[in-house]
Structures are given as structure tokens and as C-alpha cells.
Amino acid sequence: MILEFGLLGAVEVREGDDVVEIGHVRQRSVLVALLVEDGKPVPVDRLLDRVWGERAPLRARDTLYGYVSKLRKLLSLDIERSPAGYRLKIDPSQVDLFRFRALVRQGALDEALGLWRGEALDGLESPWFDALRESLHAERTAAELDRNDLALAQNRHAELLPSLKRTAEERPHDERLAAQLMQALHATGNDAEALRHYETIRRRLADELGADPSKPLQDVHQRILAGGTTPGGPRQLPAPHPWFTGRTDELKALDPSGTVVITAIGGTGGIGKTALALHWAHRNLHAFPDGQLYVNLRGFDATATPTPPENVLREFLEALGEQTIPAGLDARAARYRSLITGKRMLVLLDNARSTEQVVPLLPGTDATVMVTSRLKLAGLVAAHGARSISLDALHPADARKFLEARLGTERVAEEPEVVADLVNWCGGLPLALSIVAARAAMDPDFPLAVFAEELREQPLDALDAGEIGTNLRAVFSWSVAALSDEASRAFKLLGSTSSEDIGLTAAAALLDRPATKTRMVLRELENAHLVQQHVPARYRMHDLVGLYAADLAADAGSRLADFYAATARAAAMTLEPHKVLPEHESGHVLEFKDNAAAMAWFDAEHACLMTEQRSALQRGAFDVAWMLGRTLNNYHLRRGRTSDDVEAWLGALEAAEALNDAGKQATAHMCLGANYVELGQSPLGHQHFDRSLELFAQSDDHEAHGSAHRAMAWAAEFEGDLEKALQHSLQGLEKFRAAGSEIREAESLNEVGWRYACLNRYAEARTYCEEAMLLNNKLGHSEGAAATLDSLAHIAHHDGRHADAVAHYEEAVALYRELDNSAEQATVLEHLGDVLHAAGRQAEAREQWTRALEMYEEQGRTSEATALRTRT
Numbered sequence: 001m002i003l004e005f006g007l008l009g010a011v012e013v014r015e016g017d018d019v020v021e022i023g024h025v026r027q028r029s030v031l032v033a034l035l036v037e038d039g040k041p042v043p044v045d046r047l048l049d050r051v052w053g054e055r056a057p058l059r060a061r062d063t064l065y066g067y068v069s070k071l072r073k074l075l076s077l078d079i080e081r082s083p084a085g086y087r088l089k090i091d092p093s094q095v096d097l098f099r100f101r102a103l104v105r106q107g108a109l110d111e112a113l114g115l116w117r118g119e120a121l122d123g124l125e126s127p128w129f130d131a132l133r134e135s136l137h138a139e140r141t142a143a144e145l146d147r148n149d150l151a152l153a154q155n156r157h158a159e160l161l162p163s164l165k166r167t168a169e170e171r172p173h174d175e176r177l178a179a180q181l182m183q184a185l186h187a188t189g190n191d192a193e194a195l196r197h198y199e200t201i202r203r204r205l206a207d208e209l210g211a212d213p214s215k216p217l218q219d220v221h222q223r224i225l226a227g228g229t230t231p232g233g234p235r236q237l238p239a240p241h242p243w244f245t246g247r248t249d250e251l252k253a254l255d256p257s258g259t260v261v262i263t264a265i266g267g268t269g270g271i272g273k274t275a276l277a278l279h280w281a282h283r284n285l286h287a288f289p290d291g292q293l294y295v296n297l298r299g300f301d302a303t304a305t306p307t308p309p310e311n312v313l314r315e316f317l318e319a320l321g322e323q324t325i326p327a328g329l330d331a332r333a334a335r336y337r338s339l340i341t342g343k344r345m346l347v348l349l350d351n352a353r354s355t356e357q358v359v360p361l362l363p364g365t366d367a368t369v370m371v372t373s374r375l376k377l378a379g380l381v382a383a384h385g386a387r388s389i390s391l392d393a394l395h396p397a398d399a400r401k402f403l404e405a406r407l408g409t410e411r412v413a414e415e416p417e418v419v420a421d422l423v424n425w426c427g428g429l430p431l432a433l434s435i436v437a438a439r440a441a442m443d444p445d446f447p448l449a450v451f452a453e454e455l456r457e458q459p460l461d462a463l464d465a466g467e468i469g470t471n472l473r474a475v476f477s478w479s480v481a482a483l484s485d486e487a488s489r490a491f492k493l494l495g496s497t498s499s500e501d502i503g504l505t506a507a508a509a510l511l512d513r514p515a516t517k518t519r520m521v522l523r524e525l526e527n528a529h530l531v532q533q534h535v536p537a538r539y540r541m542h543d544l545v546g547l548y549a550a551d552l553a554a555d556a557g558s559r560l561a562d563f564y565a566a567t568a569r570a571a572a573m574t575l576e577p578h579k580v581l582p583e584h585e586s587g588h589v590l591e592f593k594d595n596a597a598a599m600a601w602f603d604a605e606h607a608c609l610m611t612e613q614r615s616a617l618q619r620g621a622f623d624v625a626w627m628l629g630r631t632l633n634n635y636h637l638r639r640g641r642t643s644d645d646v647e648a649w650l651g652a653l654e655a656a657e658a659l660n661d662a663g664k665q666a667t668a669h670m671c672l673g674a675n676y677v678e679l680g681q682s683p684l685g686h687q688h689f690d691r692s693l694e695l696f697a698q699s700d701d702h703e704a705h706g707s708a709h710r711a712m713a714w715a716a717e718f719e720g721d722l723e724k725a726l727q728h729s730l731q732g733l734e735k736f737r738a739a740g741s742e743i744r745e746a747e748s749l750n751e752v753g754w755r756y757a758c759l760n761r762y763a764e765a766r767t768y769c770e771e772a773m774l775l776n777n778k779l780g781h782s783e784g785a786a787a788t789l790d791s792l793a794h795i796a797h798h799d800g801r802h803a804d805a806v807a808h809y810e811e812a813v814a815l816y817r818e819l820d821n822s823a824e825q826a827t828v829l830e831h832l833g834d835v836l837h838a839a840g841r842q843a844e845a846r847e848q849w850t851r852a853l854e855m856y857e858e859q860g861r862t863s864e865a866t867a868l869r870t871r872t
Contacts, residue, residue, distance in 0.1 A: 003075060005035055005095045008136070009117025011124060013075065023070060026051060029124050030067045034079065034088035035095055036132065041084035050128040097136070104139075105248045107283040109147035116140060141171075148180045149286030157187035168197075172204060175213060179220045186224045194224055219289070233291020233345060234319040240282045241275040243405040243437075246398025253389055254280045254370075256287075262362065262369045262384055264377045267391035268529040268545060269300065269475040270431025273372040274350050276391065281346055281370070288368070290343035293319060295361075299353030300374050300478040306353040309333075309360040316361075329360055337364040346370065353482070355379030374479050376527045390529070393428025393542060396420075402430070406437035411448070418448045425455035426463075427543040432472060435463045459547055476548045479528050487524040493556050494531070494541070495549030499611040501540035503604060509563030509588035510556050538604070558621060562586040564605070564612045565627040571598040572631035575638075575819075576783070578743040584627055599820035602635040610644065613651045625655035626664055633671060640823035640859035646675045666695035666704065670711045677715040685715060706735030706744055713751060717758065726755040743784070746775040750788040757795050766795050786815035790828050793835070802839040809835065826855035830868060 003020065006012040011028050013020040022028055033050040034042060042050075048060050057063060068086060072079050078089040092098035096115045103112035120136040121129055144167075151160045164181040171177055178201045185194035198213070198221045205211045213221070254263060254276075265273045281292065295312050298304045313332035314325050320339045326332050340347075340363040352358050352373040358380060362369060371377065371386070380386040394402065400423055404412045412419050426432035436451055443450075454462035463472040480488060493510050494502065502510070508518040522539055525531040530549075531539045541549060566586035573579055574592040592598040602609075609628055616624040629652025636645035649672045656664035669692035676685035689712050696704050713728035733748035753768030769791045776785040793808030809832040816825040833848035849871055856865035 003094060005031075005090075006117065007032060007035065007095065007097045008100060008115050008120050008140075010122040020075065022074065023067075025123060025125070026063075027067045027070060029126065029129065030064065031071055031088075032121060032124060032129075034086060035090070036097065037088070038092055038095075038098060039087060039089055041080075041082060041087040043085035047086060051126060053126045053128065100143075101139070102248060104143050104146070105252050107150075107251070107279065109143055109150065112143055113140070113147065141174075145176050145180070146286075148177075150283070152180060152183055152187075153282075153285035155187070157184040160184050161188060172201070173209075175201070175205075175217045179217045182217075182220050182224065186220075191224055195221070198224075233289070233343070234293055235291060236294040236319060237281055237292045237346075237348065238278060238294065240278045243402055243434075244275050244279045245401040245405060246394050247272070247276050247279075247391075250276055250389060250391065251280055251283075253387075255284075256368075261367070262371070262380065262386040263389060264380050264386045265370065265372045265389050265391065266374070266376045266529060268429075268542060269374055269479050270429050270472065271391045271393070271529070272430035273374075273391055275430065277348055277350065277370050277372050281348060284346075288344055288346040290345045291320075292346040292348065294348045294350065296350045297352045297357055299351045299357065300482060301351070306357060309357055312361055333360045336361075340364070340367050342366055348372075352377065355383075359384070374482075374529055376529070378527065392532075394430060394433070396423050396428065399423040399426065399428050399433055402433050403437055406434075407440055407448075411440075411444075415448045418452045421452040422448065422455065425452070425459055429472075429542065429544055431475060432463050432544060435472065459544065460551065463544070472544060473548060473551070476545060479530055480552075483528060483530075484524060487521050487528075489554065490518075490521045491525060491530060491549055492552045492554040494525075494539075495546070495551070495553035496556050497560060498615050499608040501534065501538050502608065504537040504539075505567075505588065505590060506560060506563055506605070506608065507539065509586065510560045512559055512587070558624070559586075559588075561612060561616055561621055561624045563588045564609055565624045565631075567601070568605075568609060568628055568631035571601050572634060574598040575634050578781075579634075581627070581630065584623070595819045599635065599638065602632070603639075606632075606635075606644075610648065613648060617651055617654055620658075622655040622658045626652050626659065626661075628652075629655070629668070630664075638819070638821040638823055640826070640861055642675050642678050646672065646679070649675065662695045662698055663701065663704065666692045666708070669695065670708050674711045674715055677718055682715075682719060689715065702735045702739035703741050703744060706732040706739060706741070706748070708732075709735060710744075710748065710751065713755070717755065722755060722758050726752065726759065729755050742775060742779055743781055746772050746779060746781055746784045747787070749775065750784065750791055753788075754791045754794070757791065757798070760798075762795050762798060765791070769795065782815055783819055783821070786812045786819065786821070786824065786828075789815070790824075790831065793831065797831075797835045797838065802835055805835040806832065806839070822855055823859060823861075826852045826859065826861070826864075829855070830864075833871075 002015070004014045006014065011022075011032055013022050013031075022031060029051045030047065033047055044061065044064065048056050048064060051064070052060060068079055068081075071077055080087045080089060092102075100112045100115045103109070103115075119133070120140075121133050124133075148160060148164065151157075160180075161184045164177070164184055168174070168177055168181050178197065182194040182197055185191070185197065198217070201217075202213050205213060212218075254265075265277055267273050281288075285292070293316050295307065295315065297307050297312070299306050310329040310332055313329070313336050316336055317325050317332060317339070320336075322335070322339070326335050343366060345363075345367040347361065347363060347367055347369045349358055349361055349369065349371045352371050352375075354375070355377050356379075358371055358377070362384065371380065376388065376390070377386070381388050400412070400419060403419060403422065422436055423433075426436060436455070440446065440448060440451055451462065460473050480491060483491065490507075490511055494507070497510065504515055504519060504522070507522060508515045511518050511521065513521070522531060522533070526533055526539070530545060531541055533539055562584065563586045566584040566589040569581050569584050570589055571592055573581060575595055575598050590601070592601065609632060613625050613628040616622070616628070629648040632648045633645060636642070636648065649668050653665060653668035653672065656668055669688040673685045673688035673692060676682070676688060689708070692708050692711075696708050709728045709732035713725045713732060716722075716728060717725035729748060729752045733745065733752055736744040736748050749768050749772035753765045753772060755765075756762070756768060757765035769788055772788045773785065773792065775781075776788055789808045789812035793805045793812065796802075796805035796808060809828055812828045813825060813832065816822075816828060829848050829852035833845045833852065836842075836848060837845035849868055853865055853868050856862075856868065
């Protein structure tokens with residue numbers, strides 16, 4: 001059930017039209033004390049103080065626990081208990097208080113105030129609730145005053161006058177309200193009454209508080225005395241965009257902050273910079289009684305060159321009433337600054353091309369300046385203290401609201417899945433949404449599915465409404481045209497990639513430039529909002545920008561693919577130095593100093609490597625596709641990413657078949673067999689094992705045969721056939737010894753010992769594992785040593801040597817941590833918890849199990865996590 005919680009009046013809970021019973025006043029108090037925190041935990045002591053104050057009963061904690069338990073059952077609430085206190089998890093949109101605040105931030109003041117039903121938290125009593133109620137009423141008052149300012153700015157003086165008079169009587173010391181009443185009286189021709197009201201409040205403030213009226217109130221008084229009909233100054237703002245939605249956080253960030261008077265709003269073409277600026281400006285007209293100046297600087301315009309600042313200054317000076325315009329940029333700028341000084345004005349400089357174009361248009365003091373640009377205008381931030389706000393795509397929920405506002409809720413509700421497709425394809429880009437909505441509005445009888453199908457087939461063609469400014473390709477092209485030759489080349493090369501993002505070193509390989517040069521080129525693209533550095537040294541494009549870049553894509557040959565293949569090989573060999581892998585050439589291959597560096601690179605580049613493997617298969621680069629599948633294997637094992645390993649090996653198998661390489665095919669089948677068994681698809685896994693043995697039989701490669709037996713031993717153990725697992729382990733050991741591979745021999749000795757232990761033959765198990773440990777130490781094989789320590793610990797545990805078991809497990813954990821093998825680390829932590837539990841060290845056991853559980857959950861190992869959760 002979807003519940004709605006009402007706090008702006010008598011406390012109530014509703015399900016649809018029905019009121020839900022929520023218990024007596026103290027139980028309601030507990031609910032409200034948790035609700036107002038918006039998902040944050042409330043310590044128990046603080047909760048007790050909120051509900052009872054100093055009048056808490058005996059056994060108040062037990063009473064509180066009972067209330068929480070009843071609320072959980074009564075309303076099916078998710079109330080979480082932790083050391084930090086109680087936390088109520090709920091969607092903020094279900095609570096009228098949070099809806100009120102969100103609507104106020106969006107400027108929907110009438111709708112926000114319509115949520116109030118009376119006195120907030122009516123019926124709840126405690127010092128804390130009294131203070132909260134007073135604070136909420138202050139928020140309501142502020143919203144009412146904002147709504148009054150907006151109505152006055154829209155010349156709705158007569159409509160507003162009765163409520164202003166009534167409210168002014170209720171709040172005789174509210175100077176902002178008094179100023180509003182005076183403006184309304186003045187605008188409706190009642191100057192005498194306005195001046196009498198000023199004199200009344202002036203005397204009241206002097207007599208009761210010993211204070212003079214505030215400057216804003218005195219300014220209104222002076223304007224009325226001067227005889228003006230409305231606050232003076234130019235009113236140049238264009239109308240706000242009628243279907244503006246979302247941008248709650250950005251609107252909040254635009255509100256005045258300290259001494260910041262210049263704000264630069266940046267973002268890619270079509271992201272909604274101008275719409276945001278105009279929406280905020282119209283919402284805050286009351287803050288700029290001396291006027292608003294606006295200019296489109298045409299910094300990125302297909303039909304005009306950027307407007308010179310001296311031309312803009314002429315227009316501004318004329319708007320400010322100047323009859324004689326000075327000649328020259330400096331003289332005009334000086335005169336402009338003189339006229340602006342001391343005035344509460346807004347200057348909106350739209351679509352700027354550069355900091356140099358903007359600087360002459362900055363007032364000296366007082367006025368608020370807002371600049372929009374496709375560039376970040378770093379010079380404005382660095383030299384003039386501007387606040388920078390970069391716009392990203394709209395949230396999907398806000399994008400849907402935009403379509404509802406433009407097309408109507410009924411039409412949108414008729415095709416919910418199609419609307420989700422439209423939102424997805426538009427990627428939250430307001431211009432794209434506007435184009436789709438405009439096309440749908442021009443063809444009201446067409447189902448929205450028609451437009452969604454066009455977007456699926458050819459997104460950029462579908463986002464062309466046939467006019468300048470409604471063609472997404474054209475809008476993007478203006479940004480690209482402003483780039484340097486090197487940045488334009490880089491943009492087109494980036495369009496040739498198919499991954500969601502790209503790292504700096506990979507981009508350097510793609511551009512065939514040093515990393516330092518590449519960083520500067522990417523910085524230019526970032527400054528133009530054509531790429532985003534979403535984490536340090538990793539770059540991505542908006543989906544639609546990426547499609548446009550792909551249209552322009554330049555052929556980078558195999559540079560990026562060679563970089564990924566060669567560097568993945570280097571990383572894999574860092575993890576397993578004994579691994580034999582063929583060479584792969586690249587002029588940009590990276591080197592890794594240790595396991596942690598190699599694993600960190602795989603972590604960062606994993607999605608790109610998987611994407612590159614698919615791309616390599618499509619264009620016939622089968623050596624690259626094979627290499628990527630092979631090199632990802634150990635990384636996937638260490639991270640417990642079995643499903644990803646299946647995908648990588650299927651790609652490698654396809655490449656091996658295209659290369660007609662039986663050995664590579666056999667290896668792929670062998671690894672796929674183990675993966676499918678682990679995923680619970682044993683029949684499919686054994687099909688791959690059988691095919692692997694058939695292919696290995698065609699060669700005399702003893703090590704390959706040993707690897708096949710080793711994989712099948714693991715699968716047999718996984719399926720519970722321990723005798724078969726031991727048999728394959730012994731065969732694998734024989735093959736590795738015949739091949740002279742000491743590394744694999746050491747690993748197999750441990751696996752034979754482990755299987756003996758699983759069969760309760762601990763003496764034999766210990767012999768094999770101790771021999772494995774000697775050989776691992778001789779070879780410096782850390783991963784083999786860690787696995788063997790795990791086996792020796794298991795044996796010691798079952799021999800009753802708990803101290804030895806704990807020591808072995810702790811050493812194994814340390815080695816796996818050093819190797820960055822989080823999959824095995826989690827498993828060993830669980831085993832360590834088991835032996836600590838058996839030794840009677842319950843608290844330490846629980847600690848290790850908890851750490852293991854967290855890692856299982858991170859790795860998506862659901863079955864292990866479920867089994868362990870019952871013990872933590």
C-alpha cells in the first residue's frame with residue numbers, strides 16, 4: 001500500500017481517500033519524530049526527549065520500543081534499528097512537509113501552500129514539537145511572502161490587496177509584509193493610505209523596539225513619495241519557459257550565497273541553461289526592484305557572430321536612460337558601472353562565448369549577474385569569484401513530468417512503457433525532450449510509439465523538428481565548430497569508441513599523443529561540455545553527444561584495441577607471472593608495479609575491456625578478442641565475477657574458432673565448463689568439459705591436459721562428488737609433473753591434499769599440503785601459498801589444533817589482501833570465523849563472519865551470503 005503522511009495540520013496517515021488509524025498521541029509523536037528526519041537515524045535518547053521532554057515515564061525505553069514495533073506492524077513501515085538509532089526509510093514524496101519544501105524550491109508557491117490544512121503537527125505536545133511547529137510556521141510565512149512578491153511583480157495588486165490588509169493586521173511587526181501592502185496600495189492609487197501605513201509601522205517599531213524601519217521598507221516609502229507608479233528600471237527578461245520542470249538542487253544553488261554576485265551556468269547545448277536562468281529570475285523578481293537587463297551574446301549561434309561587448313553596453317546604457325552614449329569600450333563600461341552602482345538589479349548574460357566577452361559587462365558592485373555558456377568560463381571563476389554551476393541531464397522522473405506538462409497527463413498515461421522509452425532515448429536532455437514533445441504536439445492523433453520507434457532506429461534524425469534550434473545535430477555542431485583543430489580531431493576519434501567512458505591513458509593511445517598533451521585536449525572538450533570528467537582521469541559523453549560524435553567518427557585504426565590488449569596482458573602477467581601469454585604490440589602499453597596496481601586498472605577499465613572485446617569480434621580483430629577474454633580470467637576469479645567471465649570466454653571462444661586454433665578453443669571450453677557448473681548449469685558445463693578434453697587430446701601438451709583435469713576436479717567437488725574430484729586432482733598432478741611445471745605442481749599438491757581432507761583422510765591431506773607449502777615457498781608463489789594455508793588451517797581445525805588453524809587463516813587472509821583477491825579473502829574470512837566460533841571466541845567469530853558477509857554481498861555471491869547471514 002502507498003501511504004501519505006500529513007504533518008501540515010492535524011497529524012494523519014492516508015491510504016487513498018481513507019484515513020489510517022495510527023494510535024494514540026505518543027505513538028503518533030514517535031512516528032512524526034522519525035518522519036521529519038527524512039531517512040536519517042535518530043538516537044534513542046534524542047527520540048525520548050522529542051516525544052516526552054522532561055516528562056518521560058519510567059521504563060520509557062521499553063515503551064518506545066513497543067511504539068516502534070506497533071508502527072512497523074500497523075503501517076508496514078521499514079524502521080531500521082542500528083547503533084546510530086532508529087531510521088525510518090520512506091519516499092519523501094509521501095510526506096506533505098517534504099512535498100511542500102520541494103514545491104517551494106521549484107517556485108510552485110500556490111501548490112505548496114495548498115498543502116497546509118491548519119496548524120502544523122496539531123495535537124502533538126512537547127517542547128521539541130512546539131519549537132518544530134514554530135519553525136514550520138516560519139517556513140509557511142516565508143513562502144506566503146514569496147508568493148506575494150511574485151504576484152506584485154505580475155501586477156496583480158488589486159487581487160492581492162484584501163489578503164495583504166488582513167495579514168498585516170495579524171503580523172503588525174512584519175516589515176516585508178508592510179512593504180508589500182504599501183506597494184499594492186500605491187499601485188491601486190491609494191498613496192495616502194500607503195503613507196499612513198508606513199507612519200504607523202514606523203512609530204510602532206520606534207515605541208516598542210526602539211528601531212527604525214529597514215532599508216527595503218524605507219526604499220518603498222521613498223519611491224511612493226517620489227510619485228513613481230511602479231519600481232523603476234528596465235524589464236528586459238524574456239518570458240520563462242512554460243514547461244520548465246525539475247532542477248530543484250540547481251535552483252537552490254542559484255539562491256544568494258554570501259558575497260557571491262556572479263554565477264556562471266554551464267552545460268552542453270540543449271541542456272537547459274537559459275530555461276533555468278529565466279525560471280530562477282522570474283521567481284526572484286522581487287529581489288531586483290531596480291530592473292533586469294538581458295542580452296543574448298550569441299556565443300554559439302549558427303546565424304550570427306558573437307555580439308561584441310561594446311554593442312551590448314550601448315543597448316544597456318540606452319535601457320538605463322542614457323541619452324548620450326560614450327564612444328569606446330572602456331568609456332561605455334565605466335559609465336555602465338556608474339549607473340548600476342547602488343541598484344538592486346539582475347544582469348542576465350545569455351549564451352556567452354568567452355570570459356573576455358563577459359568581463360566588460362560586469363557591474364562594479366551591488367547588481368547580481370548570471371551568465372550562461374556552453375563553456376565553463378574558468379577565467380570568470382578564477383579572476384572574478386564567480387560561482388560555477390554545471391548542468392547535467394534531467395532525472396528520468398523530471399523528464400517524464402516535462403512530457404506530462406507539454407503533452408498532458410492523459411496522453412502520457414496512455415503509453416507508460418513508450419514514455420519510458422522516450423525518456424531513455426532523450427537521455428534527460430531538455431532540448432531533445434522539447435523536440436519530441438513538439439513533434440508529438442503537432443501530430444496529436446499519432447500514438448507516442450511512432451516517435452519512440454523513430455528514436456530507436458535513428459535517434460539524431462528523429463530529433464530534428466525541421467528548424468534552426470530544433471535540430472540536435474545543428475546545436476551540437478555549433479559547439480564542435482568552436483573547438484581547436486586538435487580538440488575537434490579528438491572529439492571525432494572519441495566517437496569511434498563504443499564504451500561508456502574512457503580513461504586518460506586509453507585516450508592517449510587513441511589520440512596517439514602523450515598523456516600530458518591528451519589531458520589538455522580533453523580539458524578543452526570538458527570546458528565545452530562535450531565530455532565530462534565524471535571521476536578523476538575518466539571521461540564520458542552524454543549518450544546523444546556520443547551518437548553525434550559517432551556520426552563524425554574518425555578511423556583510429558587499431559590503436560585503442562592494441563592498447564587494451566597489450567595492457568591487459570601486462571596486468572594479467574603481473575597477477576600471474578608464470579602465465580604464458582603471446583606478445584601483443586602497442587606503443588602505449590602500461591606497466592604495473594604490483595598486484596594492487598594491476599587489479600585497480602582492471603577495476604577501472606573492466607566495462608571498457610568487455611565492450612572492446614565485443615567491438616573486436618564485430619570488426620574481425622580476433623587476436624584482440626581472444627587476448628581480452630584470456631587476460632580477464634584471473635581478475636574475474638579474484639573478484640568473484642563468474643557471469644562476466646562466462647561472457648568474456650564466450651567471446652574468446654568465438655575468436656578462437658575464427659582463428660581455427662584448437663588449443664585456444666580447448667582452454668575456452670575448459671573455463672566455460674567450470675563457470676557454468678558454478679552457476680548451477682552442470683549439464684552445459686560438462687558439455688564444455690567434454691569438448692575441452694577432445695581438443696586437448698589432439699596435442700601432447702601435458703600442462704593443458706593437467707589444467708583440464710584440474711578444472712574438472714573443481715567441478716566435481718562443487719557438485720559433491722569428492723572421490724571423482726580427488727581422481728581428477730591426482731591425474732592433473734601427474735600431468736603437471738610430466739610437463740615440468742613446478743608452479744602448477746605446487747597448486748595441484750595443495751588441491752590433492754584438500755580433497756583428501758574433504759574425504760576425512762587428514763594424515764594424507766597434511767602430507768600433500770605441507771609438500772605444496774614447501775614448493776610454493778621455494779617458488780615465491782604467493783597465491784599458491786595462500787590457498788595452501790587455507791587447506792592447512794582446515795586440516796588443523798579438524799585435528800583440534802585451533803591455534804594453528806587461526807594462525808594459518810590469518811596468514812592466508814593477509815596474503816589474499818596483498819594479492820587483492822577479494823573473492824578468496826571473503827571465503828577465508830568465513831572459515832576463520834568458523835574456527836574462532838569452535839574455539840569459543842564468539843565475538844571475534846561474528847566479526848569475521850560480518851566482514852565476509854559484506855564482501856559476499858558486494859560480489860553478488862547470493863547463496864554464500866544467504867547461508868552465512870543466519871550465523872551473523
